[in-house]
Amino acid sequence: MAKTDVLTLAILGILQDQPLHGYQIRKLLGAELGPFRALSYGSLYPCLRRMVDTGLIETAGEEPGAATPASSRRARIAYSLTEAGRTRLTEELASAGASSWDDDTFDVRFALFAHTDSATRLRILEGRRSRLSERLEEVSEGLKRMHERHDAYTAELQRHGLERVEREVEWLDQLIENERSAPGGDNPGPASAGH
Amino acid sequence: MAKTDVLTLAILGILQDQPLHGYQIRKLLGAELGPFRALSYGSLYPCLRRMVDTGLIETAGEEPGAATPASSRRARIAYSLTEAGRTRLTEELASAGASSWDDDTFDVRFALFAHTDSATRLRILEGRRSRLSERLEEVSEGLKRMHERHDAYTAELQRHGLERVEREVEWLDQLIENERSAPGGDNPGPASAGH
DNA sequence: CATTAGTTGTATCGCTCCGATACATCGAGA
DNA sequence: TCTCGATGTATCGGAGCGATACAACTAATG
Incomplete structure (x- = not known):
């Protein structure tokens, strides 16, 4: 293929x-x-x-x-x-x-979820989740080692990145839970996860 | 230049x-x-x-x-x-x-903040903030219009994207506030903004 | 002691992507 | 009428990425 x-x-x-x-x-x-x-x-x-x-x-x-004789329609x-x-x-x-759970692919796959069956949706969501989990660990460990080599701003950048990934994992958890409880549902979950 | x-x-x-x-x-x-x-x-x-x-x-x-005669050191x-x-x-x-406040440039600029004077730091943070504000409005409006053309998953994707941007704005607000209160400080702010 | 695997290290090839740009038509409003 | 903005097709140069090749050092495993 x-x-x-x-x-x-x-x-x-x-x-x-x-x-x-x-x-x-x-x-x-x-x-x-x-x-x-x-x-x-x-x-x-x-x-x-x-x-x-x-x-x-x-x-x-x-x-x-075509139809209108004199009009040379634009291509x-x-x-x-x-x-x-x-x-x-x-x-x-x-x-x-x-x-499917690559950074740049996932969005597109997700946007097509309405045309995807529930089992595949679930597999993609879980794949993405586990991918992010790995990254989570990777970053936290880098962050721990970062304390040794000062520079507060660089560390803050990492900390913020870590938080962003954590948020996305929470989001995925919501979606996965909902997908499990209502496999046929059209709706991605409770209207709002956080806020 | x-x-x-x-x-x-x-x-x-x-x-x-x-x-x-x-x-x-x-x-x-x-x-x-x-x-x-x-x-x-x-x-x-x-x-x-x-x-x-x-x-x-x-x-x-x-x-x-060089030094060791017989060893042909690698380049x-x-x-x-x-x-x-x-x-x-x-x-x-x-x-x-x-x-400086483009998506892909900001990270690098921020990582170099330790070598940047406070006034410039502030200008970059505020520039980034206003950039994200524009985007915030853009997405919210797109989201409003999205209700007309169904597809819950696409809408959820937008909603999540919106939330992510909101988070980043909050983060920037923290940093800006701290930069204003302690212009000479080495530290980017309270150790943790959210969590 | 030998083989294996992992890290350090330099470098290129083909392909895709992006930003900028050019050109052309159409509808609406000044 | 004239201009502005949306619609529409298309390319060019440059920069980026993934994969890959090659090579030597180093640690552990058998």
């Missing part, structure tokens, strides 16, 4: 509901994933081309001299999933590969 | 105390900035070469056939700041350019 990078996966995901233009893809993806992880045209268009080349998506360009290219693309997405959604 | 990218700044910072090998730079930088922001050799060595070319650092290679290259490099670092530390 050919491997699918994050961007490709995200595009497959957003195209499954409706065909979109490049511009719309960028905008929608930006809205879904937040202002973090901006997606630039410099990566979007090459990726779209790659996907067309490998047959995952196809273009449905609006031909210039607008709508991308839609091919059968192969839909298959690939399904495969990818069902298989929670180890990379 | 030539612009200095993040990686260059980080290397300047870590070399100011003692000369180091490429390997040690990577390791130390990794320890200071945490397991996030890994630094790969694929970017480190090219950057070191760039810095040598522009005269910011210089190499002090240990010559092979080990120690990098140290030149006068130009030290000047550049000082300039950069004094001027809190607008890019």
